[in-house]
Amino acid sequence: EVRLLESGGDLVQPGGSLRLSCAASGFTFSTYAMTWVRQAPGKGLEWVSSISHTATNTYYIDSVKGRFTISRDNFKNTLYLHMTSLRAEDTAMYYCATEPADNYYFDYWGQGTLLTVSS
């Protein structure tokens, strides 16, 4: 059974930093691209960042470029999102998701971890 478990969400002050993690199990992690999608309270889904299965390629939405860094450890079966210079508008539930074969769809999702940016 595929399982994705996000962690690391917290209450952070504006300008602060945080690292989210997504522990994966039940599939061959190293063969899947991975993605972070966020959802602000009461709002829709927003793609944030993706990373290829070998970590060779990374992609970011413009609003987080230069502030967020996606990475992965294929030995630990874990995906990360390192976030800096956090803003109130980054407040959201952050989901990690699997992307088979770089096909631009997301077949398994975690339950999410909540980031709140507020003073």
Add this chain to the structure above:
Amino acid sequence: QSALTQPASVSGSPGQSITISCTGSSNDVGSYNLVSWYQQHPGKAPKFLIYEVTKRPSGVSNRFSGSKSGNTASLTISGLEAEDEADYYCCSYAGSNTLYVMFGGGTKLTVL
């Protein structure tokens, strides 16, 4: 680039069929068969329903089907059931060097 356009809400009675539209542009939906659909119940993670416009993953009911015409993709749910009441999101490859994929704004389905 803007998000894909979906109706804010649709409704139908049990047993009926409904269709949710997802309008993009010739740069994304219109040029690539890379549209996917997701269902999200309140407080839950999204669930994968459809990929590459029309394909349904194993385990997803055949009451869910996808199609595309021009720059608009559609999700049809036939034989509506109470459990189908949820939010639905489309997603497309963005066809851009600056954006990977984009989601629609979401559609709230109410089963009357």
